[in-house]
Amino acid sequence: MKITIIGGSGFVGSRLIEELKKSENNILTNIDKQKSPFYNNITTIANVLDKEAISQKLAGQDLVVLLAAEHRDDVTPKTLYYDVNVQGMKNVLEAMDDNNIRRIVFTSSVAVYGLNKKNPDENHTVDPFNEYGITKWQAEQVLEEWHKNDSSKNVNILRPTVIFGERNRGNVYNLLKQISSGKFMMIGNGNNQKSMAYVGNIVSFMKFLIENKSVGYNVFNYIDKPDFTMNELVLHISKVLDKKIPTTKIPLALGMLGGYGFDILAKISGKKLSVSSVRVKKFCATTQFDAGKVSKTGFVPPFTLGEGLERTLTYEFVEKRTDADITFITE
Template sequence: MNITIIGGSGFVGTKLISLLSQSPNFSIKNIDKQRSIAHPQITNIANVLDSEALKRELAGADVVILLAAEHRDDVTPTSLYYDVNVQGMKNTLEAMEYNGVKRLIFTSSVAVYGLDKDNPDEQSEKDPFNHYGISKWKAEQVLDNWRNSHADWNINIVRPTVIFGEGNRGNVFNLLNQIATGKFMMIGAGNNQKSMSYIGNIIAFIEFLLVEKTAGYHIYNYVDKPDFTTNDLVFHTGEILGKKIPTTKIPYWLGLFGGYGFDVLAFLTRKKLNISSVRVKKFCAVTKYDSTKAMSSGFIPPYSMEEGLRRMLKEEFGK
């Protein structure tokens, strides 16, 4: 199987390539606008916004895995979300059709549902609250319209929740790093549930779709259970690290006010900061999602949530 990954030089793509490379049944090619540090030998430089380059690079592919996305909270200008996430989808589909490729796995996001929803499943109302979520939902709509005239295509959409694991430098790492260095302070009560996905499981699920879901149109939320509250996550992390966690809690309104202050500071200094109002909102929000469909598909996650957390902490903090 000739697999072309678009946007595979980042965290998820790097781990996915390492996993798929273990199988003699897969021949892997990575297309990205930046060179892969871990897998330079199979990486060709091309931008998802360059439709002609995509047409050249997808020649000979049997299946495309589209990972490329603008996803940070502070991307500027905001039009980049729509250029990369929406137009990039259109360019990918056109390049696939040009080359006769009819299998696509697309990583979307649970951000399409919005914040503080009641455990949404794949059919729940879409209510994205930021440009990232809106652009991912628009990309899915492009894909849904496309399949109406391409019924013979095999399309799998994965909506993962926040992904954590060894080598990740996102919001979960920032939280764990604050705990490990004794700089953590809770904003809000900490009773909000947080659905998360361990990197070892999400890449295993993508491999499962490659092998097992070779026909039809499928959409899956991906979440590893159980859902921890923020208090649970802090407790387990402190226990694994052997750290005593401060019990001081900042009221939500005060934390949000501080986030807005950092927004102003970021605007004035033109620097991207680790604290913002959006990140405070996401930290305090309920982000719980239903993954019944994925977990009843025949897929068995190779790691438990606790094991994934322990593996990450051992790698990053030597515990």
């Protein structure tokens, strides 16, 4: 199968290429606006905003995996979310039509449901609270219309929760680093559940979709179960690192006040800071999602959530590495 990953130079894409290369029958191509740190030999440079370039590079392909997106909390200008996530989807689908490519795997997000929802499944009401979630939902709607026009096409949409793993430099890494350093203060009571997904399981499920879901329009939440509460996460980290972690807690209202203060500092300084009111809000939110549909497919994740966390913690904070400079910045 000739598979093109669009946006495969990043965190998930690099691991997906590694996973797909395990099947000798796969012929892989990566299209990205930047070089790949590991797979430059199969990477060509192009931007999803350039439909003509994407169309030329998709010639002869069988399936597209669309990973390219604007996803950080602090993207400016905000119109970039719409340009890349929505218009980029339109450009890719037009390029696929130009080349008679009828299969796509798209990574959306549980952000389409919004915050503090009660364990939403794939049929839950959509209620995104930020531009990222809004534009991911709009991209899904574009994709749904594309499929309605020809139901023989195959669409697989993956809505993952926050993804973590080795080399990632996003919110989960920042949280793990802060907890492991001992300079951590819990905001709120710590009983809020935090859904997470280990990158090794995400890419394994994407490979599963490619190999087993070749017909229809399919949407899947992806979460590694069971969910940890923040208190359980801190306890797990302390056991893996064999380190006593302080359990100081501050009220949510005080934490949000601090977040607003950092918002003001960021606006005055023009710098992107690691703390903001949005990130405090997300930290204290319950992010729990239903993943029953995935389990019904027969897919078995290769790692438990605890194992994924242990692999990440050991890699990042225990082992000595010579290639520590190769990292990926995400949310």
